[in-house]
Amino acid sequence: MENTIFMQNSILSLLIFLPVLGAILMLPASKYLKIPNIIKYIALFTTGIQLILSAWLYINFDSTLSVMESPFTVQVNWIKHFNIEYFVGVDGLSIPMVLLTALLSFICILASWNIDKKPLGYFSLFLLLDAGMMGVFLSLDFFLFYIFWEVMLLPMYFLIGIWGGPQRHYAAIKFFLYTLFGSLFMLLAMIGLWYFTAPFNNNEGTFNLIKLIQLSPMIDSQLWGFDIQWLLWIALFIGFAIKVPVFPFHTWLPLAHVEAPTAISVILAGVLLKMGTYGLLRISYPLLPGEVVAFSYTLAILGVINILWGAMCAIAQIDLKKMVAYSSVSHMGYVLLGMSAVVSPSLAGAEAGLNGAVMQMFNHGTITAMLFLLVGVLYDQAHHRWIVYPDNYKDQELAGKLAFGGIATQMPVFSAFVALAFFAGLGLPALSGFISEALCFIGGFSAFRLVTAIGTLGILLGAVYLLRAYQRVFLGPLNDSYNKLIDINSRELATVVPIAFLVLLFGVFPKPLVDMVSSSISSLVSVIQGAM
């Protein structure tokens, strides 16, 4: 019994700080233990434990309890002077993200097994990144949230900048500056919330996100002629929109994803993008419900632009990885569209949309992870990932010609997994992407009919770029230059199979995922609808 209570109190902190511990252990271990690959094993072990812990959390998680009732919530003073708390907790919004982070971190360690350039740096930075991600999803204090948000940024900068592709320095600095630019707005909004809610809380500012739900709607003054609530919303939105990324803040994404090493692309697309929408749902939505109502139509339009523009750009790509990167822009648009449904006159529609959005965050995380992992597998062998050689290719004979072709003959198992991932990506029923995309559309449609109807074109465009790419790379007569390719090996299979299993499971049987999130969503919906 005592063990359980101890476990309950410490599980969230363990999830966050275990990777830090692993990272710290690496240095002496690599110095004093002369075991080959010791660093990789430490990383694998740490993330493995984290994964088991998150599974334990999932099993003991009761979705009907609010954060304040949850036995896992930990709230202690940290910096008393500014009322900053170490306040972590888990609810229906965060638990899928926690599970996703733990799963993808573990898988990415496996996928990084062939990193031999400065492994100590790579894996310790990776674990720090892992800690930062967990921290973001578990923080319930805005200040703490912000700290973790920034903590993530630096490892990511180095991971892209050192272990990335040919344009890594450019990509890393662009990613860093772009995101930092967003963080600045978030910082402003955070200080603003602290300052302007103070009058309603005995003149004590607070960063407590649960308290702020009560306090921030009371802000009723103006600054420079604008409503303060509106300014806060805009500042937060810019901060989060860059991460999502919402059009027109999206162009850091293709570059960063393409230049990052495989595992980092997986983390970027699988987890980091979700932080933007997670931030909106965790902070902007409950704190500024009035602004959500006013902004939701714009959000729906932005979502549809994301869906269509991302898909259009994806169709034109001749680099497989860049295509997958643009597909993320498109797929995150579904999340935005689903989120905008919160103002729907139909309660069923609002719930469908928001549940769809959160499910899409999880499902896109798994599907896109699979896509990047598989592209990485091909790249490792072929050393390029062109669908069609570009016009300025170094070998002018090949320029404009199909680069691969017929790979399925040579790598049948690999191609089958790619097909699974592609079909999941284009929203085939029985695979997880379908149900979340459909819910986002159903929700969006109940609120904004015309915009959503235009957005449904994404169903077609998504199929266009994925199937065209599949046909050009994997089908048709085998390109003789690639008759030496070897099919996917067991380590690579180990990275893909668990994800494929989840994609299939949640496609056929979405109930566990829905049950996990739906009651938190219901309370969020009632907060927003209360402001209408």
Add this chain to the structure above:
Amino acid sequence: MLETFQILSFLFLPLLSFVILIFFGKKLKSHSSTLGMFLIGLMLTNSIFLILKAEPYDFVLKTYNKWTLYKSFEWFSTGNFSISLGYFVDNITAIMLVVVSLIGFLVHLYSTEYMKDDPKYSRYFAFLGIFIFSMNGIVLADSLIMIYVFWELVGLSSFLLIGFWFEKEKPPLAANKAFLTNRVGDIGMFIGIMIIFFHVGSFNINEIINGVSDMNKTLLTLAGVLVFMGAVGKSAQFPLHIWLPNAMEGPTPVSALIHAATMVAAGVYLTFRIFPFLTPDALAIVAVIGAITAVMAAITAITRNDIKAVLAYSTISQLGYMVMAVGVGAPVYAFFHLVTHAMFKACLFLCSGSVIHAMHHSLHHLHDHETDPQDMNNMGGLKSKMPITHAAMLISTFAIAGVPFFSGFLSKDGILAAVLSYYYKHGDWTILLPIAGFGAAMITAFYMFRLIFKTFYGESKNKKIFKHIHESPLPMTIPLIILSVLSLAFAFTANLNPLVSKGWFKSLIYKYSKSHNFMDMKYINAGIDAAHYDAMYLSLFVASIGIGFSVLIYLLRKINPDNISKVLNIIGLFSLSKNKFYVDKIYNFVLYRPFLKQTQIASYIDWDFYDQKLIDAWGWITLKVSKYSGISDYSILDQKIIDGTSHLTQYVSGQLRKTQSGIIQNYLLGVLAVLVVIIILINQI
């Protein structure tokens, strides 16, 4: 419980076949087909048990029992929004299950021989399994959303089977075309489903039928047409019919099962199910689309030389008939035709497969890899070499041409009567519908006999090939025999009088002509009955003209087809037919290529312009600014101002030294003054 199990076995048995064969197919090797056949055979038995329970309509007492089995399971629920999956079984479902199981089983049997030497033998049967699974899902579904789910899965299995020989150039392209064209229709279907859901609050078809009555009619028309768009895609109706001819890249038994008998009929099945709540306006659109499809495809079929292409366009045309029938208020005849068509068209395709198989083997024997085994110009005179195939194909051709004593006559006759009575009632432009209907009937009779004569009669075009042609082995001919027997009218009526369409089959489906939300079906049915004889005589007449011309041109060779084509080309008809009405070309030049170009422009704007120029301009500006701020910082601020200040300070302090009082109050005063300034500033914010 047992009943639920019995129904769900229609999903689990084929799924089991798929799962086992996909994972253990390599080990099972040639036993793969045995396993698949066993499981589908079980399903067939099951479906026969099911249909025996169906309650027929009693034409004498005019009564029927509402035999239905239904059950629904919650898939997931978010509190206020939930989706349920369930089955709804009635006579129609039971018949469809028999059709799918029977043809599925026969195609399995046929394929054991047809696909014998294929290295991906077990995978082929696995794909057949997943197809039958998805198809049964559509048939059993009780809600539009469940139909949509299986609709997409059927699209997947179609993709997999069309692209089965993916190591070749064309099949993957055809597979993509099929999937993407279908998705265009699916978008409409999805939007339609959403419109209906937010008015009725349910996806369940029966609840929708009961709940749409108070919906705005214009909106309901729109919703109905949108849902029908799904059927336009799946049933290859104009303007989304372009994928079906390319789908012939798949193995021929697949064409028989999926692209002739079952999957393409799913669109008709859907339209049949939603018929009661389609508004008269929506139905008129449905009828027109069906009519256009029926005529266009029939005209195109005349000039095909590829034996499978003729059948593909003929399928499109026949599907057009069914869709038109629903549109004019005769869903029962649409369904009747669906079933008779399933039998005779599956038979036709399997016969063509038998011919292609024989041609292929002969060419293989001659080491000839250039000649096209599907081109009818290389055939001729095969009758003597392939008597069973010939007989079966002839019977099914009689059926499709609408000759009495054969099944197609019964169902097509009903459709034509309905179209005719629709014109009698509405007049005006609707005369185009019977023209389309009877015209297509004539053309159908013509091109089908053209196919028969070019393939089986006359001199053989290529003696070398002809020498090595053999009749196909038993596993291939047994399905032909069974299906050709099922193409006889007797199989559906159990009555020797060819002009009577009443019988066991019609009594099973008759009650579905009874209800519609907005129309008086009694009135419509009376009209159809009244037009019955007109239609029958007319249809017999046009069929004989079609067959007659075919005999004159291709059997007796009294008329040179070139002269006819020249005459027809005066109004451009021959070129239109030859070029498939230019639909593919128009799509390519008007839609597909400009679209691809636009994506490239989008990508250019997004990356090369917006990101590289505009976004990075911020970096450039920052760098410039920081460069000048660096200059100003050091050269001006530091060197001139700061250092200047220090020079100044030195000078001033030299001067001030003289005023140094050492009195502490003066210092405090200075600090206070600064503090006041700061406080004032803060309060301003």
